[in-house]
Amino acid sequence: MGIQFHQFRKKKPWVVTWRNPWTGKRHTQAFDDEALAVAFEEAQAEIAAKERALLRKARKQKTSQSRISVKDLLESYFRLAHSNPVTIRQAQYHASHVISAFGHRLASQLDRQDILNFSEAQHLRGIAQITVNRRVSILRAALNWAVCNGLLATNPLRDLRLPRARARRIAPPTAREARAILDVSAPHVQRVIILGLCAGPRIGPSELFRLEWKDVDLAAAMLRMPSARKNHLEDGRDIPIRGDLLPILYAWWRHDSALGIRHVITWGGRPVRSICRAWHSALERAHINRRIRPYDLRHAFATYALAGSADIGSVASLMGHVDASMILNTYQHVQSAQKRAAVEAAPDILGLANRGQKLPGI
Known part of the structure; x- marks a missing residue:
C-alpha cells in the first residue's frame, strides 16, 4: 500500500494502491488532492489491519473446529x-x-x-x-x-436419515408373576413392588426413591409423591392411598420411625439409588425368565387401573402426565381378555348368530 504522484495530463495526479487481504487483488484509486489521497490511504490501512485480524481469527477458529473430538x-x-x-x-x-x-x-x-x-x-x-x-x-x-456455537463449521451428519423403529413393548407383570416376585423379594424390593403397583410412581431416584415419611399422610390416606423434573410445574403430586394398603403402610411407618428412618425405600437404613441387583435376584428365585423391569410396575398400574374402568384423565394425573394420550400410547398394555371383550362388545347388527348356518360354504 502506498501513494504515488504522477504528472498526467487530464488525469488525477495522486494515486493510492492497496491489496485486498481477502482476495489478494491489487486496487488503485486516483485523487486530485494529496490530502485526500493520504486520508484515503490511512483509512484503507486501518481497514486492511482489521481484515487481517479477522482472517487470523477465522484461521484459528477453523483449526480449533477441526481438532475437537x-x-x-x-x-x-x-x-x-x-x-x-x-x-x-x-x-x-x-x-x-x-x-x-x-x-x-x-x-x-x-x-x-x-x-x-x-x-x-x-x-x-x-x-x-x-x-x-x-x-x-x-x-x-x-x-x-x-x-x-461456532465449534464446528458444519454438521457432518446433517443429512443422515435414521431407519424408523418401533418401541418394544414389554408386557407388565401378571398378577401371578407379581405375587411370585413379591414372595421372594428382599423387604425394600417388596415395598417397591407394592407402591409401584398401587401408586404408579416412576421407579428410581427421580420419584419413588425420593419419597420420605413426611410426604405420607396416613390419617388422610394421602401421599405426596415427588415429581420427576420433566417439565413439571409442581414438585409433587397427591396420590390417594387405597384402603388395603393403609395397614401395610402403618406397619412400615412404625418400623421406620423406631429406627429414625426418613425415606420409605431404604436398605440398611439408608436411601437407595438402584434395586437392579436385588430385582434380578428376585426374578431368578421366582423362576421368571422373561424380561420384567422395576419400571414395568408403573406400566402395570396404568394397565390394570384402566382394565378396572378407571378414567384415563385420572390415571394420567396420578402418574404425573400432563397429556392423557401418553397413557394410551405407552402404558396401556391391553390383555387378551380385554381384546376379546372389545370384539364381543359390538352388537350383532347382521344377525350372524341366526344366519351362520345359512351362509354359503358352511
Missing part, C-alpha cells in the same frame, strides 16, 4: 446446553456408548459410514433400533449445537 464435544454439550439433571443423566448414559465407539475421533471427520458401523455393532449386542436411534440423535443434536 467427539468426546470433548459431547462433554461440552452436556455441560453448556442442558440444565435438566434428569435429562442430562439419561442422555449421558446413551452418549457413553457413542464415546466408547469413537470418542477419540475428530467430530468434523465423522461420516455416514461411521454411524452405519456403530448401528451394526449395537445390533450385534442386542440393542433395539429405537435405542440406537436415540444414541445417534443425541450425537447429531450435539453436532448441531456445536455448529450454532
Whole structure:
C-alpha cells in the first residue's frame, strides 16, 4: 500500500494502491488532492489491519473446529446446553456408548459410514433400533449445537436419515408373576413392588426413591409423591392411598420411625439409588425368565387401573402426565381378555348368530 504522484495530463495526479487481504487483488484509486489521497490511504490501512485480524481469527477458529473430538464435544454439550439433571443423566448414559465407539475421533471427520458401523455393532449386542436411534440423535443434536456455537463449521451428519423403529413393548407383570416376585423379594424390593403397583410412581431416584415419611399422610390416606423434573410445574403430586394398603403402610411407618428412618425405600437404613441387583435376584428365585423391569410396575398400574374402568384423565394425573394420550400410547398394555371383550362388545347388527348356518360354504 502506498501513494504515488504522477504528472498526467487530464488525469488525477495522486494515486493510492492497496491489496485486498481477502482476495489478494491489487486496487488503485486516483485523487486530485494529496490530502485526500493520504486520508484515503490511512483509512484503507486501518481497514486492511482489521481484515487481517479477522482472517487470523477465522484461521484459528477453523483449526480449533477441526481438532475437537467427539468426546470433548459431547462433554461440552452436556455441560453448556442442558440444565435438566434428569435429562442430562439419561442422555449421558446413551452418549457413553457413542464415546466408547469413537470418542477419540475428530467430530468434523465423522461420516455416514461411521454411524452405519456403530448401528451394526449395537445390533450385534442386542440393542433395539429405537435405542440406537436415540444414541445417534443425541450425537447429531450435539453436532448441531456445536455448529450454532461456532465449534464446528458444519454438521457432518446433517443429512443422515435414521431407519424408523418401533418401541418394544414389554408386557407388565401378571398378577401371578407379581405375587411370585413379591414372595421372594428382599423387604425394600417388596415395598417397591407394592407402591409401584398401587401408586404408579416412576421407579428410581427421580420419584419413588425420593419419597420420605413426611410426604405420607396416613390419617388422610394421602401421599405426596415427588415429581420427576420433566417439565413439571409442581414438585409433587397427591396420590390417594387405597384402603388395603393403609395397614401395610402403618406397619412400615412404625418400623421406620423406631429406627429414625426418613425415606420409605431404604436398605440398611439408608436411601437407595438402584434395586437392579436385588430385582434380578428376585426374578431368578421366582423362576421368571422373561424380561420384567422395576419400571414395568408403573406400566402395570396404568394397565390394570384402566382394565378396572378407571378414567384415563385420572390415571394420567396420578402418574404425573400432563397429556392423557401418553397413557394410551405407552402404558396401556391391553390383555387378551380385554381384546376379546372389545370384539364381543359390538352388537350383532347382521344377525350372524341366526344366519351362520345359512351362509354359503358352511
